[in-house]
Every structure is written in structure tokens, then in C-alpha cells.
Amino acid sequence: MRVCCHSISIVVFVSLCVIQSSSHVHAEPAKHFIAAFDRFGKHDEIDEALTRELLITELSCTACHQSDEEALVAKGGPNLEGAGTRLSAEWLHDYLINPQGVKPGTTMPDVLHGLSDAEKEKVAVALTAFLSTQQSPFPQLKATGLIPVTHEFWLKGSVEEGGKLYHSVGCVACHAPDSDFETAGSTSSALDRLIEQLDPEELKELGLSGAARTVNSIPHGDLNKKYTLLSLSHFLHNPDRDRPSGRMPNLKLLPSEAADIAAYLLRSQKKSAASIVPSQDAQLIAEGKKYFMELRCVNCHNIKGIESNPAKTPLANLNLKSEQSCFTNSTMKQPAYVLSEEQITKLVADSDKSESQATASHHDLRMLQLNCFACHERDTLGGVGRKRQQYFETVGHVDIGDEGRLPPSxxxxxxxxxxxxxxxxxxxxxxxxxHMTIRMPIFSKALTRQLPKQIAIADEVNAASEKEVFGDLANLAQPGRQLLNTGCIQCHPLRGESLASVVGTDLNGVHNRVRPAWFKEFLRNPIDLKQRTRMPTFFPNGVSSNPDILAGDVDQQIAAIWAYLKENGKHPLPEKILEARSKSFELVPTDKPIVLRTFMGKAGMHAIAVGFPEKIHFAFDAETCQLVEAWKGRFLDAHGTWFDRFTPLAEPLGTNRIDFHNSLSYGNSKPGGGSTDVLQHFGKLIKKDFVGYQLDQAGIPTFRYKMGGYLIEERIVPAKSGELHRQFVIKSSAEETTVETSKVVFLFKLLTGKKIEKVDDKTFVNESGLTVKLPANSPLTPYVMHTPERPLENFCLSTIHSQPERIEFEVVYKW
Known part of the structure; x- marks a missing residue:
């Protein structure tokens, strides 16, 4: 039997389904829904050992019945330490009494099934009281220049924007789309049109049954009753906090985006579900805690201070074919699972074999658990469901085919x-x-750490080195540039630059992304490695389309392309891109500096970018009055600033970008030099008010800002030697100064980093290679320290004790 998976780029895109369900008892009990089983396992598209392991882990059998098999780690349930702050008491009470009725498809068993209605109510009330005491405050999300966080952001979500996000970033790969949502309507593929014309027998004969099959959605029950806007927004922003199993991945939503999707999913909520008010009944809480342990809830749900309570019988000794088990005639002491006939058949198949005999490949199992195949296809298995593909689009609906809008194979x-x-x-x-609207989420390293190695082994990787594949690359970069100019750049950007209307993956850094042997094989014949790719071959039948370059030697030409892509930062861009760029809006400082107020990723919405003919440039944040970053080489493209204003943000075009996390502050006490309490004196930055900048005759700006009653003038200018000089003048005005000048101490955080080395008394360098140097006569006396609260962040600091009426000093940086 074929094993389903041998690869990955894992994209499990999960959000919340709009299908709602009532909390009444279903006449026909819902079954536990496991997406990969429903799509592949019950149709025999993955082998029996793999299917059985999938059921064992997703139903959390090993949470109670221990196993020595490394792969059989129970999925487990949500972290309940914060249940009292994020879940509705009414929902929680009803869910405990009837899990499948409240949340159809849940993999949680019914642990109260053997009790009378009165006893169920008693236990559910006690458990709810206990869980109400599990209080955990929501994290305080901090804004940055790029990511704003408004006050009570969860109340400011847009239903309309949330609907767009829900249907575009990947949620509908696993969850049901809204039938009323209108899409741009992607053109159906030739395969779709063929499937529509074939009957089931013909589909089976052609091996297209799986591609034609409807992919069922993962349901989420009544979200309106379960969540508040606050709790759902935080959950969507960081699912790992509540769901450590990783089945719901982190879609890298901004706080505002999480609020938008929460508003969309709870748009029919008439009354906001309230968080649980902690119970004050000590006896009832104690009873709930006792039930929590006796019913073995703790085996699947984490609560500090309560140890797991596994069953005595390990998994290897279980008789799954017994007439009395957790899924067949379960007793009061056993949880009751509601399995389908297909699930039972697959679960008990070969259960009398030893675990080691029945263990499938770990990476296959992990990919099924994380539902990677909801988005990705591998060896004809999986991929975005046929009825869901219309929701996967390119930004701006640019038509570059399925390869450009669907997750890669x-x-x-x-x-x-x-x-x-x-x-x-x-x-x-x-x-x-x-160019794709769908997002690759963040997965826990604990779940995916071994996957690259496991999949490389399964794919029988050729790990030959660059030299073994290409030989000597000396003097090949320039021919490689010529080859890119005649072909690759027609479809691919390079270093963020492209020809008009080109949409594709940027080739910059490709030598770090792909293996040399694969690169060579792919360029020789792309269709062999990637079916239905739009990538053409430039070497049809092994013959080069450019016989005048390197004498038409195919191997040498492929080596040359690799050489140029590896070294492209040292060489000019391909000629056609340079010609197109000359017609663009790149700012190139020549005789004097260029000053541009713009929006930037790191410097924020109040950025002032300054470019110099010396090809050393920097960005200053006028809101926080700080130097944010500097870079070398090319300056900026002004098109986004002058025409698109909000998108895209201006980004440096050069290289050697370095961050500056330093700041100037002051206080009215004198901490001991190097003492660990110094940051308590100056840790809370004094508010600075930007008052503009002045240009000197050379066009260099001097930034001016106030701090208390002090005026700071900062001039930043590069030197031909590659250094960046920061010159400060601090002035005071007696009538404006808000602190007693005789006690003023200024603090300058010169450098930060995980590791700071002292070169000499006036020179320090961090792990990024950023060096700070003070002139010999400087009034600054630097020292390195860190605080116990932030052990991984070191600081190179200096206090300044000169005359407070006027202080002048210079700091020199080099990288």
C-alpha cells in the first residue's frame, strides 16, 4: 500500500469555520473528525499502519495508555491554565455534558457518559467551578513602527475586512468558506474541466478519484457562545498559547487582522459571551479538581501543579478488539469515543502486531497530523480541494496560473x-x-524539528557539494549575468528589481535555498521535477539556446548561472533590469545628500531617510527621535512614497543593513557607573518632541528635538572610510528645564547586543559586527552591563557628567 507523504513545506492553514451548530443532542451522534483520515485514511489512500497511528495520536490514546514509540505522542487538548479568562462558562458547562453535541467533530471523548443526568450536572458544575479559577491575563501586545496596536484593538475589527482575510490567507483550506462570499473567480483548470466530464468509474480508472472528491471542513461549533471578541482575537493572533498541539497554526496575523477575523466569525453574536467569573465556593472548587484528576482530564489538558494519571495498561498490551473498550461499550470508568465504522476498522487492524512492526515513517505521520496536505500536494496526494481553489489568489489577481497562486508541490x-x-x-x-495571498504559517519547532532530515532521507537526496556539482566557478559570474539577461529575468525578480509586470519568486539567495544537484537537474529539464510547471527549459534535448556563451556548454552555463546568483551582490544587475530601472524612481545621491520623509518598515511612519554620495545611508525615526538603521550601497526607490504612499513601505535598496537600538535619556540622580540598577533610573525613556531639522550648506541635516527642557541637536554624517559619525550638542534653557540642572545625569545607550566585546577603553563591538568608538577626549565613559530581567541583552552605556548647560560629544560607528 502506498504511503501518502514524502515531502513538505508544511502549510496547514487553519482559521475558524463559519458553520455554527446548536448545543442540543444530535439524533445521530457526530463522529470524531480527523481531517487527514476523512480525506485519505478511510479511502485507503494511505497504508494501514499509517492510518492506525494517525487515529491513535489524534484521538490521544497514548495520553492514558503509554507507549515507547517516539512517534505516538498524543495530540492532547487545549491548555486550560487560562480557561477562566477566555471561555464562556455556559459553553464550557454544556461542552462537558455533551462534547459532540456542542462541538460536532471534536476529538474529545465523553467522560461523563456513564452518569445519570443529575450526576452529570453535578460533575459539570464542579468542573466548571474549578476551571473558572484558572485565570491567565491576556498578553499585552506592544506596537512597533511597522505593527500598530490600537487601544482595545479587539473591539475595532472590521467584519468586511475579516471576511476577506478569512477567505484569502488560507483559513478555507481547512474550514468551510461562506457560501455568500464572492470571489474574483479563478478560471477553472483543464483538470477541473476533465473531472466534471467523467463518471466515478472513469475517475477511478484514471486515478482521479481523490482529486475529484469533496474535501470536508473542520467544524468549530458555536463560536458565538464560546468566545468573546477579546479571547478570540488573542487566540487567532497566537494559537500556540492555547493549543500547544500545533493543529491550529499561527498565520502571522497582525493584531488588527486577528480582530478583523474575530469580528467576522462572531458577526452574528447578539450578546458577547462573558468570561468565567472565578468561583468563590472552595468546596465546589475542590470537588472539581478531584473530578479533573479522577476522570484523567489532566492527561490531555495542562494545568500547573496537577500530575498526569495514566492508565495501568500500556498501549502495546491493549486488546483493541475487545467487546468492551473506549469506543465499544465503554464503562463508567472509561471515556466514550464515538467512532465511525471506518475508524474502528482501521484502528483495530493489525492491532495484535507489535508497535515496532506497525510503525510508519515519522514524517508521513507528522504531515498528516498537521494537515499539510490541505494545501500541499505530494506524489499526487493532497493539495487544495477542488472546490476551494477559487479562494487562492495572487495579489492583484495577476494571472500566472495555478503555480503562481496555489501552495507549491x-x-x-x-x-x-x-x-x-x-x-x-x-x-x-x-x-x-x-504575490500569493495565502500565508505560510509558523509551526512549533518541537513538532517540525526533525522533518527536514527525515524528508531528505525519504527523498534520497543528492547532497553533493557545490564544487562536486559545478566544479570551478571562477570567472563564471559574468557569463551567468548574460544568461539571466536572456531568460530568467523575464519571469523572476532579482534583489527586489524586475522588468515591468514580472511576478514570481526572487532569485536572490537561491544558492542558500536549494541544493546544487537539484538546481542543475531542474534547469536541465524542469518538467521532470515539477509537473505542470510554467518554467521552460533553455536546454531542449540537452542543447543550449545560447550557443555563443561559454561555447554553448550546458554544464558550464548552468554553473555560470549559479555563480552569478551566488555572487550577484558583487556584480551589476542584468542589463535589461538596469535599463528598466533607469526609467524608475530610484533616488541616487550624487553631489549632495538626499533627504526623504517616508514610511519605512523599521523606522516607521515618521521615517526620515538620508542618502549620501559616499553610499552610506541611514533612517531616523522622527517620532521616537532615534537613529534606527543604516545601510550601504544603493539608497531608496521613491515610487511608493510619491505615488502609492501607503504600499509598499520604502525599503533600503542597498546591503549591509545594520540596526541601531540605542537612545539618549536623562535623570536627576546619579547611579553608580556600571551598577545593575542603572536601567531602573533611565530605563523608561523620557518623551522626546521632534522640532524639525536644519540643512547646512552641504545639505546634511541636523535633527533637533527636545527632552524635558533640553534641546538636543544630532548631526549624522558618513566618512569615506566607511564610518558613520554622530555628533551631539545638548543645550539647556533655565526657564524651560524641568529638572534641577546641578543634579542632571545624561545616559547614552551606545550599543546593544547579545554579546558585546570590549576592544579598548573607548571601543566596543557587538555580535552583528557593529563597532562603536569614542574619541580620546570624549566626555563619555562607556561600560558594559546587563540586567537580570534581560540576561540575553547586554548594553554598552555611558553616563555624562559635564556642564549640563551645553554638552558636546561625538560617537563613531563602523560595520
């Missing part, structure tokens, strides 16, 4: 991706497809 992905890049993808940090 995972076939051969172990051969393709380097281990380091594969790990970044699984961490949600490998975004290279900004």
Missing part, C-alpha cells in the same frame, strides 16, 4: 531545499512568494 522537496532553508520555511520565515 512537495514532491522532491527533500531533494530541493537545503536543511537550513527548510527549517526557515517550517518556522514561517521563508516567505519568497509575496
Amino acid at each position: 512537495l514532491t522532491h522537496v527533500g531533494k530541493k531545499l537545503t536543511p537550513s532553508w527548510f527549517a526557515r520555511v517550517l518556522d514561517g520565515k521563508g516567505d519568497i512568494r509575496p
